[in-house]
Amino acid sequence: PIIGVNTFLSSTGSPTVRPGEVIRATKEEKEYQIEMLGHLHKKSESESSKWLKKLQESAVRNENMFDVMMEAVKYCSLGQITTALFEVGGQYRRNM
Numbered sequence: 001p002i003i004g005v006n007t008f009l010s011s012t013g014s015p016t017v018r019p020g021e022v023i024r025a026t027k028e029e030k031e032y033q034i035e036m037l038g039h040l041h042k043k044s045e046s047e048s049s050k051w052l053k054k055l056q057e058s059a060v061r062n063e064n065m066f067d068v069m070m071e072a073v074k075y076c077s078l079g080q081i082t083t084a085l086f087e088v089g090g091q092y093r094r095n096m
Helices: 027-043 045-060 066-072 078-089
Strands: none
Touching: 027 045, 045 066, 045 078
């Protein structure tokens, strides 16, 4: 997948950044990132559960989540954080 490309760019691209080409990760780079993610999950299993729960509680109480988020990212992947927040807040779906 291509990540970070704005769907609504004009046909001439961004007024400030004009990429020459899409940069793609190699198979080895992808495998390495997946391996590192596995290490993160194993290493911080108990801490990640604790911080995901705190993050969900902050969201439900409508509190400022910044401090909790800054701790959570030390132990949790973006996918874990996203899933935890979807569980308590739902997921936005654009009407097509």
